[in-house]
Amino acid sequence: QVQLVESGGGVVQPGRSLRLSCAASGFIFNNYGMNWVRQAPGKGLEWVAVISHEGSNKYYGDSVKGRFTISRDNSKKTLYLEMNSLRAEDTAVYYCAKVLSKWEPHYFDYWGQGTLVTVSS
Amino acid sequence: DIVMTQSPDSLAVSLGERATINCKSSQSLLDSSDNKNYLAWYQQKPGQPPNLLIYWASTRESGVPDRFTGSGSGTHFTLTISSLQAEDVAVYYCHQYYSTPPAFGGGTKVEIK
Secondary structure: EEEEEEEEEEEOOOOOOOEEEEEEEEEOHHOEEEEEEEOOOOOOOOEEEEEEOOOOOOEEEOOOOOEEEEEEEEEOOEEEEEEEEOHHHOOEEEEEEEEOOOOOEEEEEEEEOEEEEEOOO | OOOEEEEEEEEEEEOOOOOOEEEEEEEOOOOOOOEEEOOOEEEEOOOOOOOOEOOOOOOHHHHHOOEEEEEOOEEEEEEEEEEOHHHOOEEEEEEEEOOOOOOOOOEEEEEEO
């Protein structure tokens, strides 16, 4: 069965960096685009970034553009989110989410359990 | 960018009664090339990730009870729970995947009256 397991969350000071990981199993990882979606405490869902199946195409939400970098290692079946210059408003649960396409927008058919990032001094 | 607007923000429905959630998009989500509406619905229970309920506006995901029905086309969509059960208490989100960036509605919290 499809499993997505995020890790790397924690408490970090404003301006610092953090790298999240999402380990995938149960499907052919390099066939599908992958996304990060976040949810601030008590708030709704906000899409963060997408990467194509082979890693060559990437797109970011305006709130993270220039600060966050999405990447993947298909040999390790792992998705990453490198987060730099973190701000208090980046505090959220970060979910990785799979789509059924290689790159085009699609519905999210599987989600991980999420990892909490808290940006605080 | 496409903006998604859900209503109401919350609603309380008696067990066994109907719950209706609305979702409006700022642009049409209907692709004339395949005649599909690029709209999905998710259910999120407390402490859990979102769970896919409906895609292509009206196709139920495998395992989703048939009391959940998605309808609508173009810019106006509806999720209907025909007979609310206790396990349906959750927040429901619509999501457009017609274009990048994808976008979610603000969510509708469904409670028992």
